[in-house]
Amino acid sequence: MASCLSADLEIPFPSAREAEIALGTLSVDKEPKRGGVQRTLKVSDQILHVHFEAQEARTLRVSINSFFEHVNLVCKTMQSFGPPR
Amino acid sequence: MVIAIGFEGSANKLGIGIVKDGVVLSNPRHTYITPPGQGFLPKDTARHHREHALSVLKQALDEAQISPEDIDVICYTKGPGMGAPLVSTALVARTVAQLWKKPIVAVNHCIGHIEMGRLITGAQNPTVLYVSGGNTQVIAYSERCYRIFGETIDIAVGNCLDRFARVLKLSNDPSPGYNIEQLAKKGSxxxxxxxxxxxxxxxxxxxLSYIEEKALRLLESGEYSAEDLCFSLQETVFAMLIEITERAMAHCGSQEVLIVGGVGCNKRLQEMMEIMAKERGATLYATDERFCIDNGAMIAQAGWEMFRTGVTTPLEETSCxxxxxxDEVEVTWRS
Known part of the structure; x- marks a missing residue:
């Protein structure tokens, strides 16, 4: 069944290295299988690109919300304990 | 010299501890305390951990008086526990591991309790009673595995106590189990x-269903006081735990028994275990609330043991x- 809804986020970081760290941290946890959301992450230069696909707006929203909470924590961690060595 | 930092967030405690070759350098913890009558839900607990992780991490480094360069390995709780709080804590561990270019070790929460108990008490090869809000197991080591001899077939003993505390609307500060213990002292x-x-x-x-159903009626009629009910509940559930622990000890021919997990700091449980141990000529080992209750140092200690034998977890496998x-973990650090 083809996905009908999608969303794209572009999150800029201070450097490519920091974007790679965020990618490394955030790509470990897979989307829940039954949620029906597909998420792909990639980095180009210092931007983290996130692509979401889902059947339902509700699951898409939940997934994006949760992703923002996570990316926010990762950014705050880098601000407090960075820059990368 | 190896310095390990441990991140623990599998339940309502967020703890970060630093251990240097068996010495705990720091072990701060922040607990999510809900209003009386309420338990902690995954979403809110995860938010608590996200809000406090960075200040607790700073406190851990400050108290240990070390800088990130001094750390050799980052340890985090992979499970078991509540999904969202585990992930929130792991996110911080993964990020600092990359920032500081340090290896990661994924730790089983139960193994963390056992290794911390062994470190603090010096018990060599104990039969372990692991009792907390999420787990109830009797464990003994054999052939590179912590084998589960007995366990709960439904809810954990701590969950049973916590939920009864909610019926009585007891405070969750510092923990519902602690407040039950205080009331139980006055029950007869x-x-x-x-x-x-x-x-x-x-x-x-x-x-639990039995007492939940009866409690309010018994209290209203004045037949039993809240103190009496706490006392009766504790005596009953602890007797059950002592019985299966004793059977495991008899089976293994064990002369040591170690109590770990949050319920393990209950003095009455320790007292009952002491009586049983004495009758068998065995020694009881127990710790206080600093190390019994979930904390970061226990994850650091178990991770330190694993790291010492060459175990590390690649970043992409640091899921929760x-x-x-x-018994899923191969115990590489014991003979």
């Missing part, structure tokens, strides 16, 4: 309730899992 009239031991396993859900049995 024993109410008989279901005592459910099935072979090596125990069950608490029927017992709600179910992760104690």
């Amino acid at each position: 009239k024993f109410l008989e309730m279901p005592y459910v031991v099935k072979g090596m396993d125990v069950s608490f859900s029927g017992l 899992t709600q179910r992760f049995r104690t």
Whole structure:
């Protein structure tokens, strides 16, 4: 069944290295299988690109919300304990 | 010299601890405390951990008086526990591991408790009673594995106590179990309730339903006081635990017994275990609330043991899992 809804986020970081760290941290946890959301992450230069696909707006929203909470924590961690060595 | 930092967030405690070759350098913890009558839900607990992780991490580094360069390995709780809080804590561990270019070790929460208990008490090869809000197991080591001899077949003993505390609307500060323990000291009239031991396993859900259903009526009629009910509940569930622990000790021919996990700091449980141990000529080992209750140092200590034998976890495998049995881990650090 083809996905009908999608969303794209572009999150800029201070450097490519920091974007790679965020990618490394955030790509470990897979989307829940039954949620029906597909998420792909990639980095180009210092931007983290996130692509979401889902059947339902509700699951898409939940997934994006949760992703923002996570990316926010990762950014705050880098601000407090960075820059990368 | 190896310095390990441990991140723990599998339940309502967020703890970060630093251990240097068996010495705890720091072990700060922040607990999510809910209003009386309420338990902690995954979403809110995860938010608590996200809000406090960075300040607790800073405190851990400051108290240990070390800088990130001094750390050799980052340890985090992979499971078992609540999914969202586990992930929130792991996110911080993964990020600092990359920032500081340090290896990661994924730790089983139960193994963390066992290794911390062994470190603090000096017990060599104990039969372990692991009792907390999420787990109830009797464990003994054999052939590179912590084997589960008996366990709960439904809810954990701590969950049973916590939920009864909610019926009585007891405070969750510092913990519901602590407040039950204080009331139980003043109880004297024993109410008989279901005592459910099935072979090596125990069950608490029927017992909880029984007391949940009866409690308010018994209190209103004045037949029993809240103190009496706490006393009766504790006596019953602890007796069940002592029974299966004793059977495991007899089976293994063990002369040591170690109590770990949040319920393990209950003095009455320790007292009952002491009596049983004495009758068998065995020694009881127990710790206080700093190390019994979930904390970061226990994850650092177990991770330190694993790291010492060459175990590390590649970043892409540092996921979390709600179910992760104690006997799934190969114990590479014991002979």
